[in-house]
Amino acid sequence: xxxxxxxxxxxxxxxxxxxxxxxxxxxxxxxxxxxxxxxxxxxxxxxxxxxxxxxxxxxxxxxxxxxxxxxxxxxxxxxxxxxxxxxxxxxxxxxxxxxxxxxxxxxxxxxxxxxxxxxxxxxxxxxxxxxxxxxxxxxxxxxxxxxxxxxxxxxxxxxxxxxxxxxxxxxxxxxxxxxxxxxxxxxxxxxxxxxxxxxxxxxxxxxxxxxxxxxxx
Amino acid sequence: xxxxxxxxxxxxxxxxxxxxxxxxxxxxxxxxxxxxxxxxxxxxxxxxxxxxxxxxxxxxxxxxxxxxxxxxxxxxxxxxxxxxxxxxxxxxxxxxxxxxxxxxxxxxxxxxxxxxxxxxxxxxxxxxxxxxxxxxxxxxxxxxxxxxxxxxxxxxxxxxxxxxxxxxxxxxxxxxxxxxxxxxxxxxxxxxxxxxxxxxxxxxxxxxxxxxxxxxx
DNA sequence: GGAACAATTAGACCGGGTGTCTAGTTTATG
DNA sequence: CATAAACTAGACACCCGGTCTAATTGTTCC
Numbered sequence: 001x002x003x004x005x006x007x008x009x010x011x012x013x014x015x016x017x018x019x020x021x022x023x024x025x026x027x028x029x030x031x032x033x034x035x036x037x038x039x040x041x042x043x044x045x046x047x048x049x050x051x052x053x054x055x056x057x058x059x060x061x062x063x064x065x066x067x068x069x070x071x072x073x074x075x076x077x078x079x080x081x082x083x084x085x086x087x088x089x090x091x092x093x094x095x096x097x098x099x100x101x102x103x104x105x106x107x108x109x110x111x112x113x114x115x116x117x118x119x120x121x122x123x124x125x126x127x128x129x130x131x132x133x134x135x136x137x138x139x140x141x142x143x144x145x146x147x148x149x150x151x152x153x154x155x156x157x158x159x160x161x162x163x164x165x166x167x168x169x170x171x172x173x174x175x176x177x178x179x180x181x182x183x184x185x186x187x188x189x190x191x192x193x194x195x196x197x198x199x200x201x202x203x204x205x206x207x208x209x210x211x212x213x214x215x216x217x
Numbered sequence: 218x219x220x221x222x223x224x225x226x227x228x229x230x231x232x233x234x235x236x237x238x239x240x241x242x243x244x245x246x247x248x249x250x251x252x253x254x255x256x257x258x259x260x261x262x263x264x265x266x267x268x269x270x271x272x273x274x275x276x277x278x279x280x281x282x283x284x285x286x287x288x289x290x291x292x293x294x295x296x297x298x299x300x301x302x303x304x305x306x307x308x309x310x311x312x313x314x315x316x317x318x319x320x321x322x323x324x325x326x327x328x329x330x331x332x333x334x335x336x337x338x339x340x341x342x343x344x345x346x347x348x349x350x351x352x353x354x355x356x357x358x359x360x361x362x363x364x365x366x367x368x369x370x371x372x373x374x375x376x377x378x379x380x381x382x383x384x385x386x387x388x389x390x391x392x393x394x395x396x397x398x399x400x401x402x403x404x405x406x407x408x409x410x411x412x413x414x415x416x417x418x419x420x421x422x423x424x425x426x427x428x429x430x431x432x433x434x
Numbered sequence: 435g436g437a438a439c440a441a442t443t444a445g446a447c448c449g450g451g452t453g454t455c456t457a458g459t460t461t462a463t464g
Numbered sequence: 465c466a467t468a469a470a471c472t473a474g475a476c477a478c479c480c481g482g483t484c485t486a487a488t489t490g491t492t493c494c
Contacts, residue, residue: 040350045261047481060443062482069482120350126403129410130347133257133337143410179423182416186343186403193346193360199399206396210427265453277472279454286453 027065029055034076035083039121043073044134070136077139080124081146088150092157099161100208103154107204111197114188119195126185151177158211167211180207244282246272251293252300256338260290261351287353290345294356297341298363305367309374316378317425320371324421328414331405336412343402368394375428384428397424 033054037046048069049059057065066072091106092099114121125146128139155177162169187203250271254263265286266276274282283289308323309316331338342363345356372394379386404420 042348045351049480049482058443060445060484063484064442122347126406127347129406130339130344131259132409134262140410140412147407147410175419175423179419182403182407182420183400184403185406186399186401189343189346189402189406190364190399192349193357193364195357202392202396203399206392206427210423264451266451275472277455277474281471 026055026057030057030065030072031075031079034072035080035124036121038073038076039080039124039127040117042127042131043139044131048072070138073136073139074142076124077128077142077146081149084146085149085153088153092153098166099157099164100166100211102157104204104208107200111191111200114191114200115197119192122188122192123185126188129185130189147181151181154180161211171211176211183207243272243274247274247282247289248292248296251289252297252341253338255290255293256297256341256344257334259344259348260356261348265289287355290353290356291359293341294345294359294363298366301363302366302370305370309370315383316374316381317383317428319374321421321425324417328408328417331408331417332414336409339405339409340402343405346402347406364398368398371397378428388428393428400424 030051033051034046037051037054048062052059052062066075087109088106091109092102094102094105097105125143128135129143132140132143151174155173158167158173158176161167162173183203183206184200187199190199191197247268250268251263254268254271265279269276269279283292304326305323308326309319311319311322314322342360345352346360349357349360368391372390375384375390375393378384379390400420400423401417404416407416408414
């Protein structure tokens with residue numbers, strides 16, 4: 001339940017070689033904890049020490065692991081982007097299903113993920129986009145890149161659907177994918193608001209409908 | 218440009234009858250200023266005195282006008298809901314245009330509004346939905362109601378489109394409207410992120426496409 | 435053994451801010 | 465002229481923010 005052991009005794013100087021968690025492990029835990037908190041509350045409402053505390057790392061150590069909160073945020077964005085890219089691949093490249101089925105399976109998995117945290121956590125990228133006016137400008141381009149990445153993975157799947165004749169080859173797959181992600185973020189927002197997976201499902205249903213198929217989900 | 222005269226001299230006790238702005242006027246200005254700030258930064262990042270200061274009302278007076286920050290927030294939600302409902306009516310009931318044209322005109326107006334503030338301000342309801350996990354629970358139902366209201370106004374317009382034969386009468390107008398608003402919030406989010414009206418236009422184009430018409434915008 | 439270096443963090447810096455409320459001052463009312 | 469109504473100064477009692485220096489401890493290598 002808790003993210004880390006609450007407080008082991010803490011010594012001051014350099015830790016003995018074989019006792020301490022290695023640098024990269026601690027760094028990873030900080031990123032993990034940061035992701036959990038920022039997906040729930042966004043960037044500006046979460047303080048550094050809240051994250052540090054949850055991992056049992058003393059406040060003074062933050063700048064040993066990261067240059068600043070801004071840089072930390074940048075790493076979170078990229079970690080989240082990659083995490084989700086992997087998840088997308090897991091579903092969208094799964095040849096056991098048709099391309100459209102893969103999308104549905106991805107959506108179902110994401111919905112389950114939101115439910116697991118009582119709809120308190122959303123999409124980090126969406127959260128930050130919404131906060132944009134409070135954020136360091138350096139985040140803007142990075143957020144866009146993440147979306148672009150997700151979109152092109154989705155577009156590839158849609159193109160496959162086209163060559164397999166599952167959807168019409170006339171529509172621009174890239175644009176459909178952009179469009180999916182735009183709407184998806186809206187659906188995530190409403191899922192948080194309503195505390196229900198319904199918006200996610202309804203949106204997806206409509207999207208697949210747009211693709212030209214009738215019976216879905 | 219500035220919201221109010223910066224600081225007129227301020228006397229302490231009850232103001233003379235004909236000198237002071239009436240209670241309701243001040244209240245209205247506070248709500249106005251609150252809307253401007255919350256549409257930009259959300260609820261939790263905006264402090265009460267930031268709003269007070271911008272209107273030239275001393276901090277001590279807040280509880281003269283509102284019971285608490287929570288109640289103030291509730292009034293903002295309802296004011297924003299009504300403001301937008303009026304705007305929707307202005308466009309969606311304008312019989313000088315076809316129903317679908319009205320929707321396009323509404324979108325164009327909203328896009329212009331976002332551009333006017335350099336894409337820093339979004340939709341208050343969307344902002345708060347995103348923040349939900351940081352908000353008083355009392356906001357949840359209220360936010361949903363606002364969406365429902367907007368949706369039914371939109372649905373009415375879509376039904377008119379159906380009776381006029383502009384779109385197929387087979388689809389459920391209510392659901393299409395819900396779907397529009399879900400996607401719309403996503404598009405607003407991305408417009409903020411990209412600092413461009415493009416997401417708004419692209420999304421709308423796709424939506425109208427879904428309604429079955431080809432040439433749009 | 436002991437210098438030099440690497441790894442870690444205590445603790446404070448400095449400057450905010452939060453929402454709330456009481457006690458007070460001033461005008462209006464009857 | 466007492467009482468009531470309208471308004472606000474100023475503080476309460478917090479907790480927070482991100483950052484950085486100086487100190488402490490372990491390791492390495494002569």
